[in-house]
Amino acid sequence: MNPAADVWSKVISLMQPEMTTTTLNTWFDDASAVSLEENRFILYSPTRFKRDIIAARYVSYIQKALHELFSSDFDVVILTEGELDSYQKPEKTGFLPGTEDYTFQRFVVGSSNKFAHAAARAVADNPGGSYNPLFIYGESGLGKTHLLYAIAHAIHETHPDFKIVYIKGDTFTNELITAIREGRNAEFREKYRGADVFLMDDVQFIAGRDSTQEEMFHTFNTLYELRKQIVFTSDRPPKEMLRLEDRLKTRFEWGLLADIQPPDYETRMAIIKNKAIRMGMELPDFLLQLIAENITANVRQIEGTVNKIMAYQDLMGDTVNKETVVRAVKDMFKDKSDIVPTAEVIIDEVCKFYSIEPAVLRGQGRGKDISLARQIAMYQIRRMTNLSLKEIGAEFEGRDHSTVLHSLERVEKLIKTDPEKAEIIKDITANINIRYE
Numbered sequence: 001m002n003p004a005a006d007v008w009s010k011v012i013s014l015m016q017p018e019m020t021t022t023t024l025n026t027w028f029d030d031a032s033a034v035s036l037e038e039n040r041f042i043l044y045s046p047t048r049f050k051r052d053i054i055a056a057r058y059v060s061y062i063q064k065a066l067h068e069l070f071s072s073d074f075d076v077v078i079l080t081e082g083e084l085d086s087y088q089k090p091e092k093t094g095f096l097p098g099t100e101d102y103t104f105q106r107f108v109v110g111s112s113n114k115f116a117h118a119a120a121r122a123v124a125d126n127p128g129g130s131y132n133p134l135f136i137y138g139e140s141g142l143g144k145t146h147l148l149y150a151i152a153h154a155i156h157e158t159h160p161d162f163k164i165v166y167i168k169g170d171t172f173t174n175e176l177i178t179a180i181r182e183g184r185n186a187e188f189r190e191k192y193r194g195a196d197v198f199l200m201d202d203v204q205f206i207a208g209r210d211s212t213q214e215e216m217f218h219t220f221n222t223l224y225e226l227r228k229q230i231v232f233t234s235d236r237p238p239k240e241m242l243r244l245e246d247r248l249k250t251r252f253e254w255g256l257l258a259d260i261q262p263p264d265y266e267t268r269m270a271i272i273k274n275k276a277i278r279m280g281m282e283l284p285d286f287l288l289q290l291i292a293e294n295i296t297a298n299v300r301q302i303e304g305t306v307n308k309i310m311a312y313q314d315l316m317g318d319t320v321n322k323e324t325v326v327r328a329v330k331d332m333f334k335d336k337s338d339i340v341p342t343a344e345v346i347i348d349e350v351c352k353f354y355s356i357e358p359a360v361l362r363g364q365g366r367g368k369d370i371s372l373a374r375q376i377a378m379y380q381i382r383r384m385t386n387l388s389l390k391e392i393g394a395e396f397e398g399r400d401h402s403t404v405l406h407s408l409e410r411v412e413k414l415i416k417t418d419p420e421k422a423e424i425i426k427d428i429t430a431n432i433n434i435r436y437e
Contacts, residue, residue: 007041007069008033014065015058027054034079041066043078051080052183077190102149108274108299110267113143116258120147123229124154127162127197131256133220133230137237138260140434141298144233148199151231155197162196169205170352173212177355180211189215193222196229203232203252204427208243208420220251230255235430242423268292268302275306281313287325341432343381343395349431350377353424362396375407376425382408384432 012028027050034042041062045051059076066074104124109117116136123134136144152164167175172192179188192198198219206212223230237259238244238252263271269292276283283291283306295302309325351358354373361374374396381392382404389401396404414421 004033004036004042007036007066008043010069011062011065014068015061018061019058027058034084039073040075040077043076044084045078045080048080051078054078055183075186077187099149099153102146103153104150106274106278107143107146107150108263108267108271110263110270112261112263112267116144116147116260119256119258120151120231121154123231124151124158127155127159127229128227129229132224132227133232133252133255135232135234135238135252135255135257136260137234137257139235139262139298140430141300142260142262143299144260145201146299148201148231148233152197152199155229159196163194164197164199165192165195166199166201167192169200169202172200172216173206173209176212176215189219192219195223197231198223198228199231201233202235204234204236204241204244206244207241208424213245213248217245217248217251220248224251224254243420262296263299263302265292268296271299271302272306275303276310279306279310281306281310283309287322290322290325340386341384341435343385343387343392345435346380346384346432347377347395349428349435350380353428353431364397375411376428378404378407379411380425380428380432384429 008031012024016024031043031045031050031054034044036042043054043062045054055078059078062076063074066072066076104117104121107113107117116138119131119134120136123129123131136147138144148166152166155162156164176188179185206216220230232252234241237257238249241249244252269288272283272288272291291302291305295305347358347361350356350373351361354361354369356370356373360370361377365371378392378396381387381395382389387395389404393399393401393404411421411425415425416422
């Protein structure tokens with residue numbers, strides 16, 4: 001017995017006097033009921049075209065029939081190809097594919113991350129409780145994402161029926177843009193406002209994006225009022241996000257702020273030993289010390305170093321000794337300031353930030369955003385590489401050195417006079433550096 005199917009059959013009957021047989025057969029012949037919830041009726045239509053027609057023309061008829069049956073108002077959600085499986089199985093073990101290693105059991109706790117770890121555990125044990133929202137911040141590669149996944153896995157174990165949503169800040173923006181363009185705003189909102197646990201990584205990327213901030217404001221309010229758990233990560237605390245709206249800064253600070261610092265020597269030693277043991281490799285103490293003394297930036301680099309040593313040993317058949325380690329990770333032992341990004345990487349990151357195609361940025365477009373993005377790219381290339389003004393100009397369809405110099409001067413002035421632009425450049429720089437970690 002399928003109660004939703006029975007209801008759908010009655011809805012069709014009630015709509016018959018108001019529609020022609022051709023209309024009913026054309027648009028509803030292969031539509032089926034998925035679920036009848038407290039105040040939502042979920043339908044499935046196998047093609048996006050039919051779904052869009054039903055959503056645009058006939059939802060009011062369906063709602064009228066439902067009201068006649070139940071004397072209550074219903075939202076009607078119409079799923080289409082590729083969406084039904086996600087709806088029916090949102091909480092299966094693949095809800096965060098490829099994250100099985102990121103659990104609390106595999107998170108190495110030290111003095112630099114003890115508070116953030118404890119806060120994350122408390123949230124996982126009591127979702128929607130006192131620490132809501134939880135806001136974890138710190139530099140890249142220190143374990144913020146690991147804690148997000150650990151929260152998700154722990155809650156999934158104790159509350160398998162919970163809808164857990166993980167999203168990155170820039171992906172949230174891109175999905176919103178697509179939803180607006182395709183007229184799927186209601187779907188977008190339902191996806192996020194219907195979550196029991198909402199996890200957003202790198203929330204700093206929504207700052208300065210008006211539509212995204214507006215959507216986040218309402219999503220936050222809905223989830224908070226329903227006592228659903230909210231967790232954010234960022235590379236900085238809310239008060240340092242200069243382009244973030246004050247109303248969001250305030251809400252992000254309602255719960256608990258927890259920072260993560262770079263791991264100290266003892267924690268780095270523990271991370272290296274833990275990672276090596278999990279990979280079936282035992283490193284002697286002097287090699288643990290060698291790595292811990294040289295790789296100090298973040299956890300991701302430390303784990304990457306152990307991975308590289310393991311791969312080097314497997315491929316080369318060498319015994320793990322000091323010389324093997326140095327050969328395997330000599331690039332990682334370099335000081336970060338020695339690493340020079342390419343102009344292509346810098347242009348790529350600027351384009352991602354401004355949602356511009358590289359060919360457009362390199363070309364002759366004169367739009368305000370394009371011109372500013374191009375000038376920032378020139379500035380970043382000059383600051384982060386060894387290229388001359390002439391070589392930088394050659395990256396942008398042969399612009400001469402005076403054009404490049406003008407761009408540099410303009411961006412330098414903006415950094416001094418416009419805090420928001422300065423923060424944008426900081427964000428782009430961070431994204432470029434992440435590519436080399």
